[in-house]
Amino acid sequence: MTSLPASTPPKQLGLVIDLDTCVGCQACVVACKEWNTGGYPAPLSDQDPYGADARGAWLNRVHGFEAGEGADGMTVHFPKSCLHCADAACVTVCPTGASYKRDEDGIVLVEEDKCIGCGLCAWACPYGARELDGVSKVMKKCTLCIDRIYNENLPEDERQPACVNTCPAHARHFGDLADPESQVSKLVAERGGFDLMPEMGYRPTNKYLPPRPRSGGTGCGGTVPALEDADPAGGFLGWVDRMLSR
Amino acid sequence: MHPAPSIIVFTALSGAGYGLLFLLGLGSAGGVLPESPAFGGVAVGLALVMVSAGLVSSTFHLGHPERAWRALSQWRSSWLSREGVAALLTYIPAVALGLLWVLGARGGWTILAGLGTAAGAVVTVFCTSMIYGSLKPVAEWHQPWVPPVYLGFALMTGALWLMLVLALFGQPIGGLGLLATIAILLAWGLKFGSWRHPVAEGRPTPETATGLGAFGTVRMLEPPHTQSNYLLNEMAFRVGRKHAERLRKIAVMVGLGASLILALGAVASGGAGATVAAAGAVVAGMTGVLIERWLFFAEARHTVALYYGEPAAA
Numbered sequence: 050m051t052s053l054p055a056s057t058p059p060k061q062l063g064l065v066i067d068l069d070t071c072v073g074c075q076a077c078v079v080a081c082k083e084w085n086t087g088g089y090p091a092p093l094s095d096q097d098p099y100g101a102d103a104r105g106a107w108l109n110r111v112h113g114f115e116a117g118e119g120a121d122g123m124t125v126h127f128p129k130s131c132l133h134c135a136d137a138a139c140v141t142v143c144p145t146g147a148s149y150k151r152d153e154d155g156i157v158l159v160e161e162d163k164c165i166g167c168g169l170c171a172w173a174c175p176y177g178a179r180e181l182d183g184v185s186k187v188m189k190k191c192t193l194c195i196d197r198i199y200n201e202n203l204p205e206d207e208r209q210p211a212c213v214n215t216c217p218a219h220a221r222h223f224g225d226l227a228d229p230e231s232q233v234s235k236l237v238a239e240r241g242g243f244d245l246m247p248e249m250g251y252r253p254t255n256k257y258l259p260p261r262p263r264s265g266g267t268g269c270g271g272t273v274p275a276l277e278d279a280d281p282a283g284g285f286l287g288w289v290d291r292m293l294s295r
Numbered sequence: 296m297h298p299a300p301s302i303i304v305f306t307a308l309s310g311a312g313y314g315l316l317f318l319l320g321l322g323s324a325g326g327v328l329p330e331s332p333a334f335g336g337v338a339v340g341l342a343l344v345m346v347s348a349g350l351v352s353s354t355f356h357l358g359h360p361e362r363a364w365r366a367l368s369q370w371r372s373s374w375l376s377r378e379g380v381a382a383l384l385t386y387i388p389a390v391a392l393g394l395l396w397v398l399g400a401r402g403g404w405t406i407l408a409g410l411g412t413a414a415g416a417v418v419t420v421f422c423t424s425m426i427y428g429s430l431k432p433v434a435e436w437h438q439p440w441v442p443p444v445y446l447g448f449a450l451m452t453g454a455l456w457l458m459l460v461l462a463l464f465g466q467p468i469g470g471l472g473l474l475a476t477i478a479i480l481l482a483w484g485l486k487f488g489s490w491r492h493p494v495a496e497g498r499p500t501p502e503t504a505t506g507l508g509a510f511g512t513v514r515m516l517e518p519p520h521t522q523s524n525y526l527l528n529e530m531a532f533r534v535g536r537k538h539a540e541r542l543r544k545i546a547v548m549v550g551l552g553a554s555l556i557l558a559l560g561a562v563a564s565g566g567a568g569a570t571v572a573a574a575g576a577v578v579a580g581m582t583g584v585l586i587e588r589w590l591f592f593a594e595a596r597h598t599v600a601l602y603y604g605e606p607a608a609a
């Protein structure tokens with residue numbers, strides 16, 4: 050059923066992504082692909098993977114942006130996957146009932162056996178979080194590693210999304226964002242976590258933590274010591290310069 | 296947005312088919328169309344072929360056409376599902392109308408079938424337009440002009456096709472000529488309105504897409520992947536915008552100018568001349584709508600492009 054849950058889910062599982070600490074190493078991108086290509090749904094296929102035009106379906110991608118000018122400018126590594134929105138239009142536009150939002154924890158999923166691959170849900174997502182698989186021709190998206198987080202065959206500390214588990218910079222946090230006492234909610238409150246494109250009105254669950262203010266000024270800021278004059282007019286060096294320039 | 300030929304052909308062809316069904320439904324209910332069974336059979340048959348061809352062509356872009364029947368299930372929330380349901384339901388009165396016409400029946404049942412067909416046609420085209428009109432991430436689509444434009448072009452192309460069928464059967468075009476003229480002007484008038492609709496206001500920018508606006512202007516430093524992907528192929532189409540101005544002019548010259556002149560020519564002339572002019576008007580009108588539909592996709596900008604270095608819309 051592609052109607053959204055009638056009442057707000059009691060839990061709203063999601064990610065908090067720290068743009069301050071992300072180093073852009075792409076480990077989460079690879080860990081995501083590795084886990085999700087071997088899970089319960091169809092594999093995440095690649096086309097021409099070793100050729101000149103390598104393409105494939107990935108559920109998590111790390112963009113790189115620059116914000117600000119000159120010495121105040123900063124490089125921001127920007128991971129992006131499905132934000133498991135509260136008002137997920139990707140779900141309501143789906144004509145088949147393949148896309149749905151879970152009542153119990155707010156995770157947005159695709160039931161691949163029902164998906165006709167019309168692509169409308171990908172159009173309805175402002176964030177570009179859905180990609181059609183080139184082989185199975187069904188819509189792929191982040192599952193929040195639903196087959197890890199509730200998986201009792203895994204040791205307890207590994208029951209989190211693969212991207213969170215793997216991140217060497219601890220830039221990704223997983224938890225219940227509906228519970229104000231959860232660690233992720235506290236992190237959002239503390240660090241001023243924000244929504245992407247709030248003006249779209251999708252009310253994403255995932256939050257982003259802004260880069261922290263730089264301490265002690267940015268860049269080299271002050272005056273740069275002058276370099277030696279390469280074209281001296283007088284004195285001994287001037288005479289040497291003139292002699293050698295002849 | 297990538298202009299997929301199957302969707303463009305689908306919306307243009309089925310739009311014309313439903314426009315024709317609408318006019319045939321109302322016209323037969325009002326008793327203003329020829330009673331000849333041959334005329335009715337050909338006209339309703341033609342409309343049904345057009346809408347069916349459009350529906351079939353729309354399944355070409357599906358990953359799993361064999362599951363297409365599932366798309367009828369979510370009419371409570373999805374405009375695409377509603378469109379499918381409306382399209383199928385419209386067959387009932389439309390096929391009944393064709394049969395009654397061919398069998399020479401008049402009166403109550405014909406009126407009922409005619410009105411049902413006309414209503415079904417309007418609802419179906421409206422649902423088609425709302426598939427696009429409801430998508431917030433595409434500001435060019437998420438605006439109030441989209442449904443009237445779709446309905447307007449359906450009426451216009453339907454009227455042109457009806458003119459052609461009347462001319463083919465040697466019937467006077469009469470009042471339909473006036474209706475077609477009005478429909479052409481109305482459809483393009485609505486289109487001008489949608490072209491002038493401001494879409495930049497309140498539209499997301501790279502700053503709001505990343506939430507980094509507080510640090511200054513945001514630009515792409517490195518893309519997340521070196522080659523293209525599904526998102527870029529589907530939603531970051533730019534070629535169209537480069538030629539948009541010229542294509543708009545061509546669409547207007549052919550779809551409005553030429554089709555109007557030819558439609559008036561069909562009214563003014565009789566016999567074979569009328570048929571030739573009406574056929575020309577159909578070709579011109581359909582060409583104009585196909586270009587317009589291509590631009591409708593090519594000019595539409597999806598917010599996902601903001602993550603790939605597209606600057607904020609001007």
Ligand code: SF4
Nearest residue numbers: 131132133134139174
């Ligand atoms: S991020 Fe996109 S795919 Fe994920 S829930 Fe929101 S709208 Fe749907």
Ligand code: SF4
Nearest residue numbers: 143164165167168170
């Ligand atoms: S691509 Fe699949 S999941 Fe997406 S809207 Fe179409 S049927 Fe639903």
